[in-house]
Amino acid sequence: MAELTYRDAVSVGIAQELANDPRVVFLGEDVAGAGGVFKATTGLLERFGPERVRDAPISEQAILGAAMGAAMTGLRPIAEIMFSDFLAVCWDIVANEIAKSRYMTAGQMAFPLVVRTANGGGSRFGAQHSQSVENWAMAVPGLKVVAPSTAEDTIGLLAAAVRDPDPVIFFEHKSCYPMKFDVTVGNGDIVDELGVAKVVRPGKDVTIVALALMVHRAMEAAERLAADGIDAEVIDVRCLVPLDARTILESVAKTSRLYTVEENPRLCGWGAEIASIVAEEAFWDLDGPVVRITTPHVPLPAADALEDATIPSVDRIVETVRRSASQ
Amino acid sequence: MAELTYRDAVSVGIAQELANDPRVVFLGEDVAGAGGVFKATTGLLERFGPERVRDAPISEQAILGAAMGAAMTGLRPIAEIMFSDFLAVCWDIVANEIAKSRYMTAGQMAFPLVVRTANGGGSRFGAQHSQSVENWAMAVPGLKVVAPSTAEDTIGLLAAAVRDPDPVIFFEHKSCYPMKFDVTVGNGDIVDELGVAKVVRPGKDVTIVALALMVHRAMEAAERLAADGIDAEVIDVRCLVPLDARTILESVAKTSRLYTVEENPRLCGWGAEIASIVAEEAFWDLDGPVVRITTPHVPLPAADALEDATIPSVDRIVETVRRSASQ
């Protein structure tokens, strides 16, 4: 057991993969010489050298284009897009090129690449540096989508993503970077599996499905709900594509109640997708409405008081579940 | 009554707005001299002159940036993005700038602009020229989202969009362009209202909610279902934001069964949003699972046989409703 921040888990994870496979390379803005603007990639340049850890100009399309072209010709690039909001400036490369090219070429090409990006709110950065856009990626066929909530998951899922033969968009949560976690350190590499959700708290009364930062809030909410006599099962989705629908459906079969906790703005989120799957496939299991707890459908405000009240809070989760589960 | 193609309705609609308000201007690639690559904007340059109808370089970011800056300073631009797939190359301007700037500036600025774009499949153009991406826009707070299915709606909703003080993404369906419709021509302008869904076929057994091209398929399916004794109510959503949830909820209150027919790939579509709203707010009205009929979660193939079998067809709608409504 070692104690590790989520931030350090990123560099540990990248380092593990750079050490594991000479085809792995890493590029992005300010990632090499500066060690990343979140200091999540410090030491990599020094350890692996400028041919494998490389600074790029402010050219997100060029960065992801380079990752795509390198992947199709045999490398296994990890590219950083500093803030996930900036995926918008290179969305064509992500959604139209990386996601579709394998299909369009009838499988002639593979794109084993990872796009890492800092996602989510809580830093008072305002509407253009705080978005949760994992649903943008989930909506595009051909992308795998991962969003870890702990340091160990960050290492393990990053490894799984890098070793996966398909493109993965890897959302790190900015507000998780400073969080400390226990990590089981063994002899070998830490390698997890994509497409496996985790029941992080078993329970029998209601199912709460959450992702990334929201997992921690859901867990805290579950403890408070327990005090009210509501025994919540909390599921960390971890991976939106492939989606471990089975774990969610099994949980709902048991609890008959589903709550999703999403940080993205309300419309067309991953919560809507899961709610819809449950409303279709587990309809007869349900004892009551499927309830989504989301950020309202507004851009994120910057002021601390406003931001805190916009993103789902522990209070909001507790109140929503308490009010609705008692109906 | 006049007969008009959906294609011609576009130029009629733009012309009406150019004539109505000198602040309205129109820009895009090949839209002026060439009359548009879909021939949906012919004659506008000749009638309104090069200051109001203006060709642009292949620079989608510059085009939408110009529209945004013009809107905030008093013009009412209509910008064309030739294929909706290309929204990806200017997604930052759409999702991060146009959508958020009013909010970030606490309402100091208004963005009365319309982005028109050709959306959807059926033309055998392959994965990069056939997407339905209305859910991309719906997922971003701050954008209004319209997708007409008929010529009259095209004129009326375009007028409503141009006269609206907020930014509207206006999805025209490529496969609707050649379709002919009766249009009621009166003395005045044709001006519709945003945020109003239309019950295009009343029915009592099931509710089918559709958009754009899918409305025509849903209508045909409803006629076939009627022959089987299933009386389907068909709702043309027309506008995803603002969403006329009331009309949908009222229909479900009556029929107790909801089907959505979406052309976008399966995950996180507008169908998931509506299904989730219904699963939460009309749960007790439902007599059975909420079923989404969608394009599967794959990029669109090019070959005619493959494309036709990928997008929801009349057959698929009929079979899905028949199978599930009888459960």
Place this chain on the structure above:
Amino acid sequence: MTTMPSYEEYGQHAPIFPSPVDQSNAELPIDRETRLRLYRLQQEIRLFEKRAYDLFLQGLVKGTSHLSLGQEAIAAGFGAAMAPDDWTFATYRGHAHTLARGVPMGPVMAELLGRANGLLGGKGGSMHLTSVEHGVMGSYAIIGAHLCVANGAAWTAQYNKTGQVAVAFFGDGTTNIGAFHEAINFAKVWNLPTVFVCENNLYMEYTSIGHVAPVPNPAADRAAAYGLESILVDGNDADAVYVAASRALERARAGGGPSLIEARTYRHGGHSRADPGTYRPQEEIDAWMERDPIPMYHQRLLGLGVDEGELSTIATQVAAAVESSTQEAVDGPVPDLAAIYTDVWADGGSSWRN
């Protein structure tokens, strides 16, 4: 040779006018075999595309298609100059560049017809021709992106020190999009072995490049912005293209970094299948038709002592190949609907959940 119309005669439709054919290109040190190859490649592209156009008129080619009729010398010049393991990145107007790398005609034609025996099993269509086996690393239909992608392949070559080069073809109109700027800048900053080839055919879709670009040579006049040499070649002269290509490839292989080449040319037809191209002044079309790269090259070869019979044998062989590729395509089966659900992922499937 006709005298070219003056700038004024062209008006805004063609601020860029065709350079007179440089007869000194006949003196270029290109061996006979290579020249015959250039001739054959141009004929292959020409005859294949004429057939594709006929099949479109017969309703057999579905969707859209963008022909390179008139622009064949560029694809041919590069096809002949590139090493077998170099990489091509093409656009929606990519039949020419695909064939020029030796991809057999049959699967290409079958792809245009949306058949199961198509190069992409019918899943990609005309705009996405790809044959990894032949180094054709995709055809891309959204303006600009593939210039960035080509850099990635070039990065692999640089990283693995293989000497391979990535070549990206694109049009004049493409020089206005952001990805063009990012890609060329990035290639220079990283010193990548990428060769960027702008086929300036004077028009974006239907709009003259002179209307939408502030410099006369939209690629060559921008090279300096990236610390690159300004290179402008006669894109209707296969020899000129071949030499420019060879030099740029050599420089890239030697670690000398990227090149940006502008080749002036003209398309004989419209932008895509549906476009009659009527926005172009007839005199402009006439002038360029006189500079049709294939008859010009034919004359060049005769002037260099090649036998007319040898050339017509080539033309006959190519015509036969086109014929049999047509048959192969027309006979091809419609794709199995199961194909819809394959190839999203490397495991062959499309499943996104358990």
Place this chain on the structure above:
Amino acid sequence: MTTMPSYEEYGQHAPIFPSPVDQSNAELPIDRETRLRLYRLQQEIRLFEKRAYDLFLQGLVKGTSHLSLGQEAIAAGFGAAMAPDDWTFATYRGHAHTLARGVPMGPVMAELLGRANGLLGGKGGSMHLTSVEHGVMGSYAIIGAHLCVANGAAWTAQYNKTGQVAVAFFGDGTTNIGAFHEAINFAKVWNLPTVFVCENNLYMEYTSIGHVAPVPNPAADRAAAYGLESILVDGNDADAVYVAASRALERARAGGGPSLIEARTYRHGGHSRADPGTYRPQEEIDAWMERDPIPMYHQRLLGLGVDEGELSTIATQVAAAVESSTQEAVDGPVPDLAAIYTDVWADGGSSWRN
């Protein structure tokens, strides 16, 4: 004046070196009143931002903030040259450009503190300062976009024939992004009254521009690619900036189209609040500190016969304004949570359904 370190001394950290102060700028035909205004504006920006930094250290400024300490001469030069109805488009590093247009300090400071009396009611934060009333048409935090947006305002001016000009400020690193290319090209093709101002402070965030740009002057060396004149000014000399600004504004107003100006400068601190800026060689910092625009301008004014007393009166007034703005900000209430649901739409609300 110190001699500047040579290129070699700077190494890769500063391939672009500060030009020696051009004393001939003292001769520029700028009237006394304007020069005093330039002095006052620079002081306002300097003292305001020093205070903002102190408040950040006290934990009162939340989120991030990007200071222009050392770069004040550019915002001041433009602020003094622009007409009241011209439009400013700024970046996340936009306090300077906002204040330079006459926006009062109190609401700006309150915005940094996330208070209800902030310029944006706390909804935008440091990176999005806007005051339409003063022609500050937004501060944009994603690299490149606002260059395109500025063109739109310029288009309105052109369309309405008002003679207004849109001015967009951005950094050296921004010249590498696609939107830069699209915006400048578009402005030239449409002949728009947009003035693009690159503040080359030698670094993107933490990476030297020399590492990531292939030309020594990332904006000026690219102007020709857009058919524009190459303009490079000393960004630490308010007079030089003022004159360059005046010329470009005049050209734009007269229908002469866009300009691209590169102003060399240096930021005294790190990129943003959290950055100590340690990646920069001390000698480079020292050399630039010697060229601090404010003491230099102070000397210039004394040399031109302005009284030390007059200058210190200005400094005192500015300090008092900063003081009272701080009080105004600190006293400001926390925003009402109802604000979360306002201002998405022009009707004031955020409702997306009935």
